[in-house]
Amino acid sequence: MADVKLRLAERAADLIGSIIDSSTSLLARQTHDIVRFAMGAPSDDLMPVELLDRYAAYTVPGKYGYGSTEGEPDLVEEVLKIQAEQNYSSSADRITITTGGMQGLDLACKLFIDPGDLVIVEGPTYTNGNATALSYGAALLEAPLDEDGLVVEALPDLVARAGRPPKVIYTIPNFQNPSGVTLSSHRREQLLELAARWGSVIIDDDPYGLLRFENSPIPALNEIDPGNAHIFSVRTFSKILAPGLRVGWVDADPSLRPLLINAKQAMDTCTSVPAQRTVADFLAGGNLQPHLDRVVGLYRERKQAMRVALERHFGDAVRATDPDGGFFLWVTFTDSEVDTDALFEVALAEGVAYIPGSAFSTNGHFRDALRLCFATSTPDRIDEGILRLKRAVDKAGGSR
Ligand SMILES: Cc1ncc(COP(=O)(O)O)c(C=O)c1O
CATH class of the missing domain: 3.90.1150.10 (Aspartate Aminotransferase, domain 1)
Structure with missing residues (x-):
């Protein structure tokens, strides 16, 4: 050659x-x-392999065609029900179905990160989150974690030393990957205050929140402050159902919806319709809980x-x-x-x-x-x- x-x-x-x-x-x-x-x-x-197989076998018209970029309406409805169960009342214009949580992270970074922008990440944090932010040219600033999650009290000093506010703060609030720690309620409030002060977007990446096996749930950022346009929530069915489905969603301010759709159209047009239908029918069958x-x-x-x-x-x-x-x-x-x-x-x-x-x-x-x-x-x-x-x-x- x-x-x-x-x-x-x-x-x-x-x-x-x-x-x-x-x-x-x-x-x-x-x-x-x-x-x-x-x-x-x-x-x-x-x-839930057998159930997923059963729902995957259902045939409906259009199942193997292109779907709408924002996602199958039945699935969006089911996502809203899941969120309502978590005491967070959202709306269809905030939801975009994604190809796994990874696409949610990619969309967030594509919309908010220019080369050189300061992005606060947890140290340690999810490898692919770092990789995605870096792929858009982010300057990463690693902030410490302890058993109550991101040490939010440490951020003002870090930011002062960096000499500029972060454009984005990336957090995994529940059972963090890789540490397993959870951001305390008090720190969630503090984080929202700092993000408001700095005008930073919080990428709230929570694939594991529904997999709590001990102690009581802590209100999510969007439950504490519903409608806060600075919270960009990334969710996925990978950990609660099956990662091979590659189905997730983002919940973000409705003003971002057209941009999310444009960005997703330049990536994959729509998330696999058969996979979305399988998940939607599984959820509508009352099988999640x-x-x-x-x-x-x-x-x-x-x-x-x-x-x-x-x-x-x-x-x-x-x-x-x-x-x-x-x-x-x-x-x-x-x-x-x-x-x-x-x-x-x-x-x-x-x-x-x-x-x-x-x-x-x-x-x-x-x-x-x-x-x-x-x-x-x-x-x-x-x-x-x-x-x-x-x-x-x-x-x-x-x-x-
Ligand atoms: C914190 C975090 N975010 C996002 C993802 C990606 O999820 P998905 O497999 O749905 O793309 C993972 C998967 O490991 C994860 O741990």
Whole structure:
């Protein structure tokens, strides 16, 4: 082949990809037994597969045609019902159905981020959120997290040091990916106040909120301040039903609707109509709550099994978060010699996969930490996986 020099767009250099997503193909290539704590996805037995198959088989006129860009009206109606159950009364002109939560993030960044704009992100945060903001040229500012979520009190100082207000604040308020922590009610109020002061848009990314298995729900940002045009909410059915459907939605100020439609038309015209119909019919059949009731009990059991296994095999060599819902534990090694980037290959050979902490920071932070997804494995397998992780740590020794 001729040696062709392609003249790429400058933005191509800012495409960082996602170690999380790449782990799907990495794991598919492995032939030995691996306990999978890497991907954040429900296991097959915790997806309502039979019901989804049944609804997917329904045929209606137009099911295989193009749909409207804003989404199937039946699905929009069902989304509004879900939100109403969460004490948030929205309206159809605020909803755009998206191709998963990722498209919601992409649309938000496309609408609000110009090259060089300051974007506050949580440190650590969802790899793909960082990747999306960077792909539009964002200047990321990593803000600390503690057990009550984003340390909102730290933002004014960070912003003063940056010398300009953030255009966007990206937060994952419930059972955060990767840390599992939840933003406290008080901090939600503070965050809204700061965003109003700075004129910043809050990207409120909440794929896990309906997967609470302990303690009481905390009002969402849009429940605290309905109609606040600075809140851009991104939601998805990936974690509560099945990620392969690739169906989600955004709830945003009606003034943004035409722009969202224009932007989505330049991406994919409409979200898969068969997938939307399957979800809409599943929801209209009253299946969501019984499904959630079943799975959250199992997630609670799995989280507890993982915490017990960490205690059993590692004792105080690690610190783990204790989430009230969602999929993830964030584990930090108290021995500063452990380097979870270097450990990864050893662990994979031992038969356990995780996501290294550094994947959740663009500054190379968190090499002493890792994310474990407890949602995908049964309690027995979880214990086996943590035992394998311990063997890997012993084998790798201090590798930093
Ligand atoms: C915080 C967060 N936002 C967005 C997404 C993307 O969701 P989807 O798979 O529906 O695109 C995920 C998936 O892992 C996530 O954890």
